[in-house]
Amino acid sequence: MTMGEATVAEIGPRLRAGGTEKDHDLVGSLVVELQERINAGEITAGTWLRQAHLAEQLGVSRTPVREALRRLEALGAVEVIANRGARVRLPSTRDIIEVYELHGLLQGYAGAATAAFINSEQLERLTKAESLFRQVVEDLRTTTVDTAEVQRRWHEANTRFHMVIIEASGNRHLVEVVEGLHRKVPRNLTWIALGNDVRRLEKDAAEHARILDAIVRGDGAAARELLMSHARHAGELLVRAVDEIGPGRSPHWG
Incomplete structure (x- = not known):
């Protein structure tokens, strides 16, 4: 999705299938659905989330929508601007630096x-995810590929790869902590720094390949260092990209 109104037509049927608007889980379900779409880039940074528009498409009143947006604001995913409404946050440079420092530490530990x-x-599963990165690069080099499709496949590979590492670490609480960081800086935003630049994507794919190799060899020290370096590099790219957007300007990503 590009800038503009958030389109979430698919949410309504799933929410209504789980109960009525009075159900306790309604607002929570809406929060989860919107957060997932923000993380995946289906609702991009800067998108205005209009209560009336969302309520109409979801088949609910404005009350649960308003409460869901408040919860998303508390989580850091949405900002509410007086007399204007709510929109998906564009993270600040400080947000990115701090979040990616933590990402590096957590991913390195994992x-x-x-x-x-x-x-x-x-x-x-980790090996299959790593192969997806290489396939995207190969497709970009040899064929004309739809940008949205490339972004979807890269996001899928990145999510699978890093979640397997977190899962395999054996720390049951790590998933929750990492997901909290993604609410501050959604994982899909790294795409604005990579885009369709084959050289950058190739370098990123190579970093994932080295991480996989260290894990296969059972070299925990190397895996830790490579993952910390990978997070640091991603954060640096994203900081430069956000700085280029500049204050007061709208991002046009995806």
């Missing part, structure tokens, strides 16, 4: 543990 504890099924 990578070191994963190198020691990953099982064969998890390793197979």
Whole structure:
């Protein structure tokens, strides 16, 4: 989705299937759905989230929509501007630096543990995710590929790869912590720094390949260092991209 009104027509049927507007879980379900779409880039940074528009498409009143937006604001995913409404936050430079510092530490910790504890099924999934990066680069080099489709596939590969590492680390609480960071700086935003630049995508794919190799070899120290470096590099690219957008300007991503 590009800038403009948020289109969430698919949410309504799923919410209504789980109960009526009076159900306790309605607002929570709406929060989760919107957060997932923000993370995936279907609702981009800067998009205005109009209560009336959302309520109409979801088939609910404005009350649960208003409460969901308040919760998203508390989570740092949305900003509410007086007399204007709510919109998806564009993270600040400080947000990005701090979040990616934590990402590096957490991913590094997870990578070191994963190198020691990953099982064969998890390793197979990690290997498949890594191959998706290389396939996207190859497709970009040899064919004309739809930008939205490339972004979707890269996002899918990135999500799978890093979530397998977190899962394989054996720390059950790590997923929750990492998801909290994604609410501050949605994972899809790295795409604005990579875009369709084959050289950048190729370098990113190579970083994932080295991380996989360290895990396969059981080298926890190397996996930790590579993942910390990977997070640092991603944060630096994103800071430059956001700085180029500049204050008061709207991003046009995806």
